[in-house]
Amino acid sequence: MPADDDKYPASTGRRRFVKGVVGSASLAGIGTATAAAVNSTTNPVGGGGGIVDFYGVENTGGPAPRAMPQIPLEIDSEGYLKGIFPEPETRTLESGAEITVAEMELGGITYGPKWFQYCGVQTFKGVRPEADQDNYFRYIGNSKFDWQNENVEDGQKMHVDDFDDYGSWGNGIGQSGLGKPAQGKWRSQDVSGGETLPIEVIRSERIEEQAQGNEWLSASTEEGFLAHLNKCTHFCCVPTFKGLAGSAAAGGADQIYCQCHQSTYDPFSIVEKSFVSLPRPEE
Amino acid sequence: MTDNEQTDNTGEAQADGGSDSAESGPRQDPRPDGGGTGIVPPDDETPTWSERKQRTQGLSRLTYEYFERARSEDQDLRQESSYVERDVLAFPTWPHEMIRNLSLTSFFVGMIIFLAATLPPHLGPPADPSSTPAVILPDWYLYWSFGLLKLGPLNPELAILGGEKLLADRTYGVMANVVIVGIIAIVPFLNKGSARRPVEQPFWAAFGMAGLAFAWTISALSIKNLVPIDAHLLFDLTFLLPVVVGTITYAVLKSMREGYMFDLNRRYYRLRPPK
Numbered sequence: 001m002p003a004d005d006d007k008y009p010a011s012t013g014r015r016r017f018v019k020g021v022v023g024s025a026s027l028a029g030i031g032t033a034t035a036a037a038v039n040s041t042t043n044p045v046g047g048g049g050g051i052v053d054f055y056g057v058e059n060t061g062g063p064a065p066r067a068m069p070q071i072p073l074e075i076d077s078e079g080y081l082k083g084i085f086p087e088p089e090t091r092t093l094e095s096g097a098e099i100t101v102a103e104m105e106l107g108g109i110t111y112g113p114k115w116f117q118y119c120g121v122q123t124f125k126g127v128r129p130e131a132d133q134d135n136y137f138r139y140i141g142n143s144k145f146d147w148q149n150e151n152v153e154d155g156q157k158m159h160v161d162d163f164d165d166y167g168s169w170g171n172g173i174g175q176s177g178l179g180k181p182a183q184g185k186w187r188s189q190d191v192s193g194g195e196t197l198p199i200e201v202i203r204s205e206r207i208e209e210q211a212q213g214n215e216w217l218s219a220s221t222e223e224g225f226l227a228h229l230n231k232c233t234h235f236c237c238v239p240t241f242k243g244l245a246g247s248a249a250a251g252g253a254d255q256i257y258c259q260c261h262q263s264t265y266d267p268f269s270i271v272e273k274s275f276v277s278l279p280r281p282e283e
Numbered sequence: 284m285t286d287n288e289q290t291d292n293t294g295e296a297q298a299d300g301g302s303d304s305a306e307s308g309p310r311q312d313p314r315p316d317g318g319g320t321g322i323v324p325p326d327d328e329t330p331t332w333s334e335r336k337q338r339t340q341g342l343s344r345l346t347y348e349y350f351e352r353a354r355s356e357d358q359d360l361r362q363e364s365s366y367v368e369r370d371v372l373a374f375p376t377w378p379h380e381m382i383r384n385l386s387l388t389s390f391f392v393g394m395i396i397f398l399a400a401t402l403p404p405h406l407g408p409p410a411d412p413s414s415t416p417a418v419i420l421p422d423w424y425l426y427w428s429f430g431l432l433k434l435g436p437l438n439p440e441l442a443i444l445g446g447e448k449l450l451a452d453r454t455y456g457v458m459a460n461v462v463i464v465g466i467i468a469i470v471p472f473l474n475k476g477s478a479r480r481p482v483e484q485p486f487w488a489a490f491g492m493a494g495l496a497f498a499w500t501i502s503a504l505s506i507k508n509l510v511p512i513d514a515h516l517l518f519d520l521t522f523l524l525p526v527v528v529g530t531i532t533y534a535v536l537k538s539m540r541e542g543y544m545f546d547l548n549r550r551y552y553r554l555r556p557p558k
Contacts, residue, residue: 063432063435063452063453140413140414142411142414143414144414144417183413183414185413193409193411193412193413194412196412196413197413198412198413198414230413237415237419238412238413238414238415239415244417246417246508246509247508249507249508249509249510249514250507250508250514251514258415259415259416259417259418259419259508260415260419261432261433262433262507262508
């Protein structure tokens with residue numbers, strides 16, 4: 001009789017079987033619970049993501065992967081610039097769930113807030129279809145443009161008259177008379193600074209010419225005004241058109257130039273692209 | 284054998300190969316190494332026969348004498364000193380080490396508190412995500428890596444892929460970092476660093492100078508939007524300048540070897556203390 005015989009029962013086939021069953025069951029339980037916990041905390045709930053086609057200002061240089069999406073605009077009767085945003089509508093799915101969707105056919109393409117759902121913008125209140133926002137473009141306070149910082153104030157609505165000299169405007173960067181830009185925000189009233197949707201508006205004679213006979217441009221621009229979401233598709237910086245003298249080094253003096261990694265976009269070349277739009281989180 | 288017998292017979296000290304014993308008049312000379320039987324029990328310090336042979340002539344003999352002299356002087360100094368060596372391994376943790384550590388800690392904590400109290404705290408306004416600063420760069424010591432991300436023009440457009448690039452430019456930039464860090468990592472395996480002065484190994488000196496120059500030029504490339512040089516010229520200079528610097532270094536060091544009479548004094552330059 002071995003010395004430790006009284007400490008543990010003898011290892012029998014039955015005991016090994018029971019140990020195996022209990023052990024594997026508890027391991028499986030731990031795995032399932034972990035998977036459920038990870039799922040519940042990281043599940044990308046919400047909607048409005050997926051592959052989407054959009055029109056944007058073409059990426060011509062630098063590491064940015066694609067164009068920056070354009071924001072179609074209109075001018076109201078008083079001359080204020082207003083972005084077009086689809087009316088939200090509630091649809092009932094076959095499963096009985098109700099979803100709010102903002103989509104519209106515009107200029108031969110389906111336009112909606114999906115276009116802007118990258119770089120964290122998908123979490124902003126402004127891209128929610130049901131967000132209670134008017135769609136006017138408003139100036140921001142600290143822009144890269146002297147004319148904007150001197151003539152208009154933060155939060156003021158953009159007006160056509162502010163861009164009267166667009167045919168000759170220049171600030172010493174690149175060629176004068178190409179167009180007059182302004183930095184602004186859109187659908188960002190009463191939201192925290194981190195949720196401001198940055199936009200840029202450019203008024204140019206070239207846009208006016210290109211809009212002739214172009215279905216999309218004639219629907220999305222007006223009187224030479226072109227607006228785009230001002231988030232570089234590379235790392236989400238805020239580029240500018242003729243905002244920085246350093247743009248000449250990257251060949252971007254007459255283009256939209258991002259100072260972070262020298263990406264350039266040509267505002268006078270509107271292209272159709274597609275990307276995987278990120279879903280909006282649930283409320 | 285005859286030497287030994289002679290020594291035994293006369294009981295006198297004799298130098299190595301003491302064939303001139305007949306001519307040596309004064310017999311009170313100090314007994315030099317190699318006298319006596321020459322038979323000693325081997326220990327760790329006993330030179331091997333090949334070592335003894337190496338030490339009998341030329342520069343190696345000179346070196347041996349030099350170090351032996353230095354060692355014996357050192358030993359004399361130790362023996363004359365009044366310092367008593369004791370078998371103490373270390374001080375006790377408490378209180379000796381602990382009090383020293385506490386005083387050091389108190390000093391540095393005090394300095395931190397002093398600086399925190401003296402310098403006004405800086406808390407800038409929150410970042411504005413709707414406006415990016417005009418100059419936005421990584422810390423200066425990361426410029427080289429930042430520059431390696433901008434090697435897009437070196438990324439080949441392969442004909443076999445129909446003019447497409449195998450890697451995206453951004454992936455290519457990251458791979459360039461791996462390559463550079465890999466080169467730096469294998470240099471110690473290719474060269475042990477035994478040279479004491481650049482003339483000994485002009486190639487590796489030139490390699491190092493080229494690397495140093497590349498660190499500067501790739502850093503300059505990373506801030507190309509702020510460098511007042513044409514972007515394409517700067518890109519070319521980034522890779523040409525290190526080659527030029529390396530070539531000049533190699534040429535200068537090679538011609539300096541003549542001034543050092545390197546071939547003649549090679550053994551001296553390669554000299555290392557014996558183990």
